[in-house]
Amino acid sequence: MADVDEYYAAQFEEIRRRISARGAAQRRRSRIMTLAGSTLAAVLLTGGAFAVVQATDTEKSGSVCYQAADTDSASTEVSAAPTDGVIGELPAMADRVTAAENQCAASWQIGAVGGATGRVPDLFTCVLADGRLGVFPVDGRTDCLALNLGKP
Incomplete structure (x- = not known):
């Protein structure tokens, strides 16, 4: 019975590890997408401001x-x-x-x-x-x- 408990404990630990790894990967992707979006927005706003500031x-x-x-x-x-x-x-x-x-x-x-x-x-x-x-x-x-x- 101890072997079965150890087996289930190991399986449960592996599932927790995979969930944790998947969550970390999702958080990394989310941070990257947020950074990319923010960078793009900043570039577009700067370009727009530059276009507005230039005199004809x-x-x-x-x-x-x-x-x-x-x-x-x-x-x-x-x-x-x-x-x-x-x-x-x-x-x-x-x-x-x-x-x-x-x-x-x-x-x-x-x-x-x-x-x-x-x-x-x-x-x-x-x-x-x-x-x-x-x-x-x-x-x-x-x-x-x-x-x-x-x-x-």
Whole structure:
């Protein structure tokens, strides 16, 4: 009778081991599927956010003039009037930078940026996160890298 009890105990232990192993495998698969789903969702959301944040070529034809070398400072948006009411292709980056700095200099000149008329500081230009150009007054210590912005 002891052999029969040992046999059943061994069989019962084997069944418990298999159930436990199957449960562990299911938990692993569940964790993997959850991780894969979460990763996919994060990638899709990031891609969607990136698409929403990017400015169109029409919006990129405008620039932002900042009062200080800081993206949180007061700013004014400027752009050139389109020829015949139609905005054409986006100009080359060098032309965009020149236009942005000229427009911001004019804004400083009339007091639309900085408040005081007549004084135009030296300016530098960076590419904002959405692709537009940001024009900042030179303060001697801040550049595009310090602002976490791209160079044009």
